[in-house]
Amino acid sequence: QKEVEQNSGPLSVPEGAIASLNCTYSDRVSQSFFWYRQYSGKSPELIMSIYSNGDKEDGRFTAQLNKASQYVSLLIRDSQPSDSATYLCAVDLGGSYIPTFGRGTSLIVHP
Amino acid sequence: GAVVSQHPSWVICKSGTSVKIECRSLDFQATTMFWYRQFPKQSLMLMATSNEGSKATYEQGVEKDKFLINHASLTLSTLTVTSAHPEDSSFYICSAADDSQQFFGPGTRLTVL
Numbered sequence: 001q002k003e004v005e006q007n008s009g010p011l012s013v014p015e016g017a018i019a020s021l022n023c024t025y026s027d028r029v030s031q032s033f034f035w036y037r038q039y040s041g042k043s044p045e046l047i048m049s050i051y052s053n054g055d056k057e058d059g060r061f062t063a064q065l066n067k068a069s070q071y072v073s074l075l076i077r078d079s080q081p082s083d084s085a086t087y088l089c090a091v092d093l094g095g096s097y098i099p100t101f102g103r104g105t106s107l108i109v110h111p
Numbered sequence: 112g113a114v115v116s117q118h119p120s121w122v123i124c125k126s127g128t129s130v131k132i133e134c135r136s137l138d139f140q141a142t143t144m145f146w147y148r149q150f151p152k153q154s155l156m157l158m159a160t161s162n163e164g165s166k167a168t169y170e171q172g173v174e175k176d177k178f179l180i181n182h183a184s185l186t187l188s189t190l191t192v193t194s195a196h197p198e199d200s201s202f203y204i205c206s207a208a209d210d211s212q213q214f215f216g217p218g219t220r221l222t223v224l
Contacts, residue, residue: 041220043218044155044215046212046213049212088155098145098160100157101155103154104154
């Protein structure tokens with residue numbers, strides 16, 4: 001069965017630390033990978049998209065993709081309390097252009 | 112980024128009534144729109160994919176006669192929950208896609224009493 005797996009957490013980190021969020025997926029055909037942030041009661045907002053192996057940086061966020069190992073991660077540097085949210089990983093499993101979402105990881109950044 | 116709106120943002124209705132939710136792409140034409148449902152502490156579950164001018168494609172386990180989807184134009188898709196029951200209470204989110212990514216609407220919180 002095709003799946004996107006995330007640890008539901010919560011992941012708790014102190015303010016200023018690096019938060020590391022991980023996601024694994026079930027097939028090798030996937031080409032597009034996305035990280036969304038979702039605040040409680042709100043809809044998801046796109047943070048990063050990544051399509052090639054390696055790192056992609058955007059401000060305090062870095063997405064890392066390893067297709068051979070079938071995982072994608074998101075690093076948040078200098079974490080802030082405002083980063084506290086659920087982070088959803090989405091993958092176009094089987095090469096479908098419709099991403100499949102993981103259950104999300106709850107991140108708590110405490111002062 | 113592109114803007115997608117949903118209306119209403121929340122609705123409370125009695126069991127047995129029907130509820131219509133609108134999804135609009137405000138600044139681009141979306142050939143494809145998606146409808147998701149999210150229960151508390153669960154992930155987004157795709158309900159159906161809607162293409163302008165054609166019938167929606169429903170995911171397995173989603174009743175097409177209960178969740179009516181109409182995509183009459185490139186900027187508007189509607190989801191009608193017919194004969195709603197308390198178990199239909201959920202957060203319904205639409206998204207509209209251009210060539211590269213999906214843009215999510217703000218969601219509609221449905222509570223069925």
